[in-house]
Amino acid sequence: MDFDTLQAQCLACTRCPLAQTRQHVVFGQGAADAEVLFVGEGPGQSEDEQGLPFVGRSGQLLDKYLFAIDLDRAANCYIANIVKCRPPQNRDPLPQEAEACMPWLREQFRLLRPKIVVCLGRVAAKQMIRPDFSVTKEHGEFIEKGGVWFMGTFHPAALLRQPQHKPDAFGDFVALRRKIREVCAHTYA
Ligand code: URA
């Protein structure tokens, strides 16, 4: 299975009820050889309209943080979400929706074999790191699981609501740059 085949299958997915209300499946975006994988929660309105992850206001903020540490979604990282279809009114994905959708993310992970996974916000961190992960207490800490480094940080939408956390978030990205230099082979090459 290659990325294009996986994407084509995902775009036709009807495994959970979110299929009924979506405009577009938001599969993910980035370099096929990315060593750094960002995982958000799920598409919002702009993402649902455009079929691309993090293209609304929070995406613009994410792109600034990426730029600050020489990452670019077109060139040297990959961006995906826990659920690929927009939850109505931007509510949190239900546990059964996340479970139904996780096989897509697992396949993306299997194809990419990232060295680092950055969880953007509580929903992704709880799903990918630990069910009781606390972004407030544990943001920026790297946790190794099976040779892959996981880190949770603030969701960009949360930073738009609570800008007082921006310095902490920036610190997490500086720590990410350090970790990339340490464990990645070609992200900064
Ligand atoms: N928020 C997310 O969690 N993911 C997106 O793709 C956009 C906004």
Ligand code: SF4
């Ligand atoms: Fe399929 Fe995921 Fe969309 Fe549900 S959210 S329909 S599981 S792609």
